[in-house]
Amino acid sequence: MYFRVIEDARSSTLGYLLADLDTLDAVAIDPPPGQEALIGALLDERGLRLQYVARTHVHRPDHADCSALCAHSGAACVAGTEIAGVPAVLRLGQGDTLVFGGEVLRVLATPGHTPACVSxxxxxxxxxxxxxxxxxxxxxxxxxxxxxxxxxLTLRIFALPGETLVFPAHRLKGRTVTMVAEERRRHAHVAGISRESFVTGMAFRRTVRPRIAPAPDGRSGG
Ligand SMILES: [Zn+2]
Incomplete structure (x- = not known):
């Protein structure tokens, strides 16, 4: 088992490199833009082959373009949606699996932040x-x-075992890892209200909070 966190302070993004050290097959999840050289060096250090570049979500426009990493490494790009500028994206959905060596990534459809988010x-x-x-x-x-x-949140994420470690694409209140049980507690107000109340509350927040300018990392409000 091989696991590395790749953080790009400039864009405030977190990416992850996983590998099976027996077969040397690797997967990069949400590789931060501009970190191709670092990822290449990490792969070379262990003699790893990048099999997949897996994106949790893609904004339009895409500020985390992974086409250079895919082209250079020969990795297949996988995501829940098509990505402009990246040919032959392998689209994934709920229940799909990605196998790399003896390891398996299971795909959960987790829309909301964008329509085609996957985890x-x-x-x-x-x-x-x-x-x-x-x-x-x-x-x-x-x-x-x-x-x-x-x-x-209520049907997919909070239904996972509480001990599940959660690795986000950006720091959560300064932290790079949390747990499902902790996020359940932090978002207890979500689980405690109806879907309609949640949507109404969000709509209210949308009216009282001004639309914020794009973050330095290019995210449009997240
Ligand atoms: Zn986002």
Whole structure:
């Protein structure tokens, strides 16, 4: 088992490199833009082959273009949606699996932050992109859907074992890892209200909070 966190401070993004050290097959999840050289060096260090570049979600426009990494490494790009500029994206949905060596990534459809967000479950870990950027969903752009986010949180994410380690695409309140049980507690207000109330509350937040300018990392409100 091989696991490395790749953080790009400039864009405030977190990516992950996983590998099976027996077969040397590797997967990069949400590789931060501009980190191709670092990822290449990490692969070379262990003699790893990058089999997949897995994206949890893609904004339009895409500020985390992975086409250079895919082209240079020969890795297949996988995501829940098509990606402009990246040919032959392998589209994944709920229940799909990605096998690399003797390891398996299980795909969960987790829409809300964007319509085609997916999360990847590997061993005791979940890579969920911006699923927990609930506030960002409220003030986000037309890509977000609070109703779908409510379903994702209550039916998919919080249903996972509480011990599941959660690795987001951006730091959560300064932290790079949390647990499902901890996020359940932090978002207890979500589980305690109806879908309709959640959507209404988000709509209210949208009216009282001004639409924020794009973050330095290019995210549009998350
Ligand atoms: Zn996002």
């Amino acid at each position: 990847y479950q590997w061993r005791d870990r979940l890579f969920c992109g911006d699923v927990f950027d609930v506030g960002g969903c409220a003030v986000g752009d037309s890509e977000s859907d609070p109703g779908l986010l409510y379903d994702t």
